[in-house]
Amino acid sequence: MRWLCLTLMLWAAPALAVQPDEILSDPALEERARAISKNLRCLVCRNENIDDSNAELARDLRLLVRERLVQGDSDVETVDFIVARYGEYVLLTPKAAGSNLILYYAGPAMFLFALLAGGLYLRTRSQTKPEGSDALSEEEKVRLKEIMRE
Amino acid sequence: MIAELGHFALILGFIVSLLQVVVPLVGAAKRWPGWMRFSEPGANVLFLLTGFSFAALTYSFVVSDFSVKLVWMNSHTAKPMLYKISGVWGNHEGSMLLWVLILTLFGAMAAWFGDGLPPTLKARILAVQASITAAFMAFVLFTSNPFLRMDPAAMNGQDLNPLLQDPGLAFHPPFLYLGYVGLSMAFSFAVAALIEGRVDAAWGRWVRPWTLAAWIFLTIGIGLGSWWAYYELGWGGFWFWDPVENASFMPWLIAVALLHSAVVVEKRESLKSWTILLSIIAFGFSLIGAFITRSGIITSVHAFATDPERGVFLLLILAVFVGGALTLFAFRAGVMEAKGVFGVVSRESALVLNNLLLAVSAFIVFVGTIWPLVSELLFDRKLSVGEPWFNASFTPLMVLLGLVLPLGAMLPWKRGKLGRVAKRLTGAFVLAVSVGALVWAIQEERSALGPIGLMLAAWLVAGSATDLLSRGRKGERFARLLRLPRADWGKAVAHAGLGVTIAGISGMLAWQQEDIRVMKYGDSLELAGYTITLNEVKRVQGPNYISTMGDVTLSKGAREIATLTPEKRVYPVAGMPTTEAAIDIGFWRDIYVVVGDPQDNGGWAMRSYFKPLANWIWGGAILMALGGALSLSDRRYRVAAGARKAAIEKVPGVPAE
Numbered sequence: 001m002r003w004l005c006l007t008l009m010l011w012a013a014p015a016l017a018v019q020p021d022e023i024l025s026d027p028a029l030e031e032r033a034r035a036i037s038k039n040l041r042c043l044v045c046r047n048e049n050i051d052d053s054n055a056e057l058a059r060d061l062r063l064l065v066r067e068r069l070v071q072g073d074s075d076v077e078t079v080d081f082i083v084a085r086y087g088e089y090v091l092l093t094p095k096a097a098g099s100n101l102i103l104y105y106a107g108p109a110m111f112l113f114a115l116l117a118g119g120l121y122l123r124t125r126s127q128t129k130p131e132g133s134d135a136l137s138e139e140e141k142v143r144l145k146e147i148m149r150e
Numbered sequence: 151m152i153a154e155l156g157h158f159a160l161i162l163g164f165i166v167s168l169l170q171v172v173v174p175l176v177g178a179a180k181r182w183p184g185w186m187r188f189s190e191p192g193a194n195v196l197f198l199l200t201g202f203s204f205a206a207l208t209y210s211f212v213v214s215d216f217s218v219k220l221v222w223m224n225s226h227t228a229k230p231m232l233y234k235i236s237g238v239w240g241n242h243e244g245s246m247l248l249w250v251l252i253l254t255l256f257g258a259m260a261a262w263f264g265d266g267l268p269p270t271l272k273a274r275i276l277a278v279q280a281s282i283t284a285a286f287m288a289f290v291l292f293t294s295n296p297f298l299r300m301d302p303a304a305m306n307g308q309d310l311n312p313l314l315q316d317p318g319l320a321f322h323p324p325f326l327y328l329g330y331v332g333l334s335m336a337f338s339f340a341v342a343a344l345i346e347g348r349v350d351a352a353w354g355r356w357v358r359p360w361t362l363a364a365w366i367f368l369t370i371g372i373g374l375g376s377w378w379a380y381y382e383l384g385w386g387g388f389w390f391w392d393p394v395e396n397a398s399f400m401p402w403l404i405a406v407a408l409l410h411s412a413v414v415v416e417k418r419e420s421l422k423s424w425t426i427l428l429s430i431i432a433f434g435f436s437l438i439g440a441f442i443t444r445s446g447i448i449t450s451v452h453a454f455a456t457d458p459e460r461g462v463f464l465l466l467i468l469a470v471f472v473g474g475a476l477t478l479f480a481f482r483a484g485v486m487e488a489k490g491v492f493g494v495v496s497r498e499s500a501l502v503l504n505n506l507l508l509a510v511s512a513f514i515v516f517v518g519t520i521w522p523l524v525s526e527l528l529f530d531r532k533l534s535v536g537e538p539w540f541n542a543s544f545t546p547l548m549v550l551l552g553l554v555l556p557l558g559a560m561l562p563w564k565r566g567k568l569g570r571v572a573k574r575l576t577g578a579f580v581l582a583v584s585v586g587a588l589v590w591a592i593q594e595e596r597s598a599l600g601p602i603g604l605m606l607a608a609w610l611v612a613g614s615a616t617d618l619l620s621r622g623r624k625g626e627r628f629a630r631l632l633r634l635p636r637a638d639w640g641k642a643v644a645h646a647g648l649g650v651t652i653a654g655i656s657g658m659l660a661w662q663q664e665d666i667r668v669m670k671y672g673d674s675l676e677l678a679g680y681t682i683t684l685n686e687v688k689r690v691q692g693p694n695y696i697s698t699m700g701d702v703t704l705s706k707g708a709r710e711i712a713t714l715t716p717e718k719r720v721y722p723v724a725g726m727p728t729t730e731a732a733i734d735i736g737f738w739r740d741i742y743v744v745v746g747d748p749q750d751n752g753g754w755a756m757r758s759y760f761k762p763l764a765n766w767i768w769g770g771a772i773l774m775a776l777g778g779a780l781s782l783s784d785r786r787y788r789v790a791a792g793a794r795k796a797a798i799e800k801v802p803g804v805p806a807e
Contacts, residue, residue, distance in 0.1 A: 020753060
C-alpha cells in the first residue's frame, strides 16, 4: 500500500518509521512529538503520516518537530512553523477555515437534509391510506354488483 | 501465437458484445422471442471468448513468454508459480482483462440462473450488462492491450512488484473485482427495470442475491487488503483512508444500504425508486473507484496506472453509464409508486434510517476523498485530507448506526412499539453497559474509545443473539433456533460480525503498546507482560529474494510461547525491499515484531507491538461475509424460483407505461 513511497528509495534498505535514535529522553515531550507527527504528512509519500513513513524526508520532519519541542515551542507553534515552511499540504487534518468550511459542513448538512427528507417520506408513508387492500376498484365494484344481482 | 489468439478472441468478444446490446433490446421492445432469446447464447459466447482470452494471457505468464511485453514487465522465471499466475492481474492491463472476464461471468450467470425472470426483463438485463462489457472491452483493446509483443524478446522478466508477492495480496484483487463488478448486476437490473417501467416485489427479490454476492466478495476483498496492510507495512496499520481504499469502501457502504433497501422492496413494495437509485450509485462508485485507481488524478499509494488517456476514457464510461442511467431514472422514477403503508415506528422506518446513515457516511467519505482535488481546482489551495479528518467525521455516524441497529432489527414490519422492542432488548442493553463499565474500570488509560467501542460491540452481538432467540416461543426456543430460515441466521451473524469488527478496531486503537529500541544479541525487553528476546539476525536466501531474518523468542514469565522470525527482504530483480513482520497471533492479542536496520555501534533497531483484539477486525469481516453467504443460501431464493415461474405464466402483469 505504501509501495510508491518505498520505490522512491529503491535500493536503500528501509529505514523504519520512528528510529530508536530519534526518541526523546523526556517521555512527555516524546508523546507530544508522536501526536503531532500523526497529523503531518510525509510530503514525498502518498497519504502517509511522518510517524509511519520510511522516507528520509519524513525522518527530517520528525527530527525537526522534536527540535522545536525541545526548544520549548508549544504544539501549535511547532505545527505552525512546519506549515509556514511546507504549506497547508503538510497537514492531514485540513484547517477548518475559508473554503475548507465546505468540507467540514458538507457532511453535517447532508445528514440534516437526509433526516428531513427521510422524515417527510416516513410521514407521507404513514399517512397514506392503503390502496387496493380494503378499498375496491371501480371494476371490482361493478363486478360485485353483478354478483349480488345474480 | 497463443497471445495473438487471446487478442483475437477479445476482438471477437467486443463484436459479439455490440450485437448482444442491440439484438435483445430490439427484441424486447418489439416482443420478438427469437431476438430476445439471442441474449442467452450471446452471454455464454461472450464469457467463453473472454475466458479464452484470459486463459491465453495466463498461459503466457505461466510459461514465462517474455516476448509478451506485459509478461516481461511483471514476471520472472525465478518467481513461484502462485505469483506467476497472480502476476496476470498484478498490473493494469491484466487486471482490466480480469475485470472484463468477471463482467461476462456475471452476465453468463444471469443467463444460467435467470430462468424465473420475465423474458423481456432478462433480455434487457443481459443487454445492459453487455453494454458495460463492450465499453470495458473497448477500453482494454484501445488503451490497455495486454497482448502487445516486443521484439526482440527479453531473456528474463523484470519481476512482479515484491509487495504483490504475497498470498494475501495475490487474492485481494480478484475478490475486490468480483465485488466491484458484481455491483454491475444490480446496475443492469436497475436500468432494465427502468426501461421496462416496472419495479415490484419480485424485482427486489431478484436483485438481492446478486447484490449480496457482490457485497460478500467486496467484504472479503477489503478484509484481505486490510489484513495484508497490517502484516506487511511494518507497523500494523490496517486502514489509512487512502483514496483507493475509500474507492472500495464507498461501494461497500452503498451495497450495504442497497441490500437493506431491497428487503423493503421485496417485503413491502416501498422504497422502490430509492433502491433503483442506490443500484445505480453503487456501480457508479465502482466506476469512480476504477477511475481513481487508474487515472492518477488523485494521488494515492495504490495507483498503478497513471495515464491521462486512460483516465479520460474511464471518465467517459462513467459519464455515459451513470449519467445515462440517472437521466433514465429522472424520466421513469414517477412510474414506481410505492405501495406499502407503514408507521413511523416500524422495520421499514428503521431500514430508512439505516439507508440514511449509510448513504450519508458514503457521502462523507466521498467528499473527503475528492476534496483535495476540488480545493486545488476551484480555490487553488493544495491540501491533504487524511486519517484524522476521516476518523472524526465518519465515526459518529457508525456509532449511531450501531446504537439503533439492534432496535431496528427487531422492530416488526408495518407498525411497532418501541417500548416493546426495548423491553426485549433490556438484557442485551444491561450486558453492553456492564461490559463498557468493566472495561472502563480495568483499563489503565483514561480513553473513552475502548469502553465505548466494546460496549457498542457487546450491544450488537447480544442484540443479534436476542433477535434470534426471540423467534421461538418460551420452552422450545433452542429447538426452533436450528429450524430458523438461513436468512435469519445470516442477518444475526452479519450484524454480530459488525460488532466484532468494532470491538477489534477500538480495542487495538485504544490499548496498543509499542516499543522501539536498539537491541543487541541476547537483549530482552518487556512489553505488556511479555518478554521479547533477540537471539540473532542472519541472512537467508529465498527463491527470488535475500532476507535478513531475525530470530526472536517470545515468552511470558518462564514459559516460552513462540519463536518469531521477522524479516527484511530485498528482491534484487525488482530492486525493492519489503518488511515481513513476525506476528504471534492470539485470540486476545497479537505480538508484532519487526526487525529494522543494523546500528553503527552494533545491534539492530527493533520494533515490537502489543496489539489487543487485532484479529477481531478481520474475524468480524469474516463473520459479515459468512452472514451474507448464509443469507444467500436461504431456500427462499431457490424455492421461490419455481413458484415465480408459475405465477408469471398465470398473471401476465401489465407494464405500467
